[in-house]
Amino acid sequence: MTGSPPGDTGRGGVRWLKAVLLSVLIVVAVVVLFTWVFPWVEELTQDPTMGVQLVRLPR
Amino acid sequence: MSRVVRSVGWLLVVSGAVVLLYVVYLLWFTGFETERAQRELERTWALTVPDAPVAGEVDVAPEDEEIELGEAVAAVWFERDGEPIVSDEPLFVVSGATLELLRSGPGHYPLSDRPGGAGNFAVAGHRTTYGAPFWSVNQLTEGDTIHVVDRQGREWTYGYREQRVVAPTDVWVVGADPLGSGEPTITLTTCHPRGSAAERLIVWGELLDAPIASTATGATPQEIVGEVEG
Numbered sequence: 001m002t003g004s005p006p007g008d009t010g011r012g013g014v015r016w017l018k019a020v021l022l023s024v025l026i027v028v029a030v031v032v033l034f035t036w037v038f039p040w041v042e043e044l045t046q047d048p049t050m051g052v053q054l055v056r057l058p059r
Numbered sequence: 060m061s062r063v064v065r066s067v068g069w070l071l072v073v074s075g076a077v078v079l080l081y082v083v084y085l086l087w088f089t090g091f092e093t094e095r096a097q098r099e100l101e102r103t104w105a106l107t108v109p110d111a112p113v114a115g116e117v118d119v120a121p122e123d124e125e126i127e128l129g130e131a132v133a134a135v136w137f138e139r140d141g142e143p144i145v146s147d148e149p150l151f152v153v154s155g156a157t158l159e160l161l162r163s164g165p166g167h168y169p170l171s172d173r174p175g176g177a178g179n180f181a182v183a184g185h186r187t188t189y190g191a192p193f194w195s196v197n198q199l200t201e202g203d204t205i206h207v208v209d210r211q212g213r214e215w216t217y218g219y220r221e222q223r224v225v226a227p228t229d230v231w232v233v234g235a236d237p238l239g240s241g242e243p244t245i246t247l248t249t250c251h252p253r254g255s256a257a258e259r260l261i262v263w264g265e266l267l268d269a270p271i272a273s274t275a276t277g278a279t280p281q282e283i284v285g286e287v288e289g
Contacts, residue, residue, distance in 0.1 A: 038081060042158060046085070047256045048193070048249040049156050049168075049183045051230040051284030 085188045089162070093190030096163035100131045100151035109212040124210070128155040132167045133174045134208045135182070137199060144203065150192050156183045156287040165192050168233050170278040170286050171246075174207040175215040177270040179244040181233040181283070186250040186260070193249035196262050197222060205245055205264040217245045217264030224251050224258050230280040232261045243270040 126132055133152045137145040156166035165184035172178030184193035199205075205217040225232060233246055243266035251260035278286070 033077070039158075041081075042085070042188075043256075045254065045256050046185060046188050046250065047158060047227075048161070048185055048259065049158075049166075049284065049287055050233055050248055050259060051228060051281070 089189045090191070092162055093164060093185075093192075097151055097190070100153070100163065104131050104134065104151060108208070108210055126154045126210070128169075129153050129160055129163060132210065133180075135165065136206050137196075137203060138206060139200075139203045144198060145195050146192060149208075150184070152182055161185060162189050164190070165247075166287075168283050168287060170283040171233055172235075172243075173271075174209040174245075175213060175243070175266065175268065175271050177243050178235045179233065179237060179246055180207070181246040181248070183248045183287075187253050193247060193260075194253070196247055196249055197260060199262055204267070205247075207245065216267045218267050220244075220263045220265050222260060222262045224260055227256065227259055229259070230284045232259075232280075233283050234280040235277070238263055238265070240265065242266060 130153065131151045132154045134149040135152055136143055136149040150165055151163075152165045152167050153160050153163050154167055154169060156168050160166050161183060165182050168181040168183065171181035174180050184196075185191055186193050186196075199219045199222065201219060203219040205219065207215045207217065209215065220238060223232075231237060232248065236242075236244065237246060238244060245264045245266070247262040249260050249262075250256045251258040
């Protein structure tokens with residue numbers, strides 16, 4: 001009969017938790033990149049219109 | 060310690076790859092998106108806008124029609140001695156000049172005048188991405204012409220006048236009479252230098268034909284840039 005050596009279940013749980021955390025981190029990073037970072041970079045480097053800075057000033 | 064160093068190393072490698080992929084997307088793949096949008100605008104244009112001059116039996120868009128954001132306002136091309144320059148094919152200009160709308164092609168500042176109007180017909184276009192419609196607009200020189208066909212099928216010819224590099228906040232360039240000449244004007248705004256939006260390259264032309272009545276609402280330059288979405 002085979003079985004997990006004592007302590008293996010605990011290590012498996014930690015590994016599983018790490019995988020979940022890493023997945024969440026990746027999803028959050030992708031959302032942040034596409035929602036804020038890329039549009040901001042595009043506006044900073046590719047905006048051919050005039051006066052966006054003026055328009056965004058508090059009135 | 061070595062695990063931390065290895066993790067940071069991987070993080071940097073992945074970050075570098077993401078940045079590289081993003082640059083590749085911006086420089087090349089955005090062009091496909093614009094090309095597809097331009098072909099769609101061309102198809103719609105061919106169905107609704109007659110060949111110049113306007114023929115009585117053709118269903119011409121009325122002059123006071125409401126143009127939806129993202130619809131084609133005009134077709135623009137550039138010529139030197141009868142040969143096209145800047146772009147091999149006419150560029151379809153959409154209504155509105157937000158970054159979202161400019162993905163389809165050059166965009167008309169909605170509160171600026173219409174093509175052929177007595178005021179200033181102002182258009183923004185990308186210099187490096189999204190098909191880079193204004194990539195080589197700096198090549199225009201004295202004697203070159205800028206041709207604009209409006210939704211009624213009328214062709215307007217503007218003669219190149221000058222170009223200038225200005226700050227992004229110099230909104231006077233899209234005002235009613237930016238050159239102070241009192242002549243009907245076309246203004247093209249784009250990024251400068253290529254790949255950066257630190258400054259703007261402005262190209263002006265003046266109408267060589269007799270103008271039609273202005274539809275500009277008398278908006279100030281600040282109002283014009285504040286209403287790019289219409």
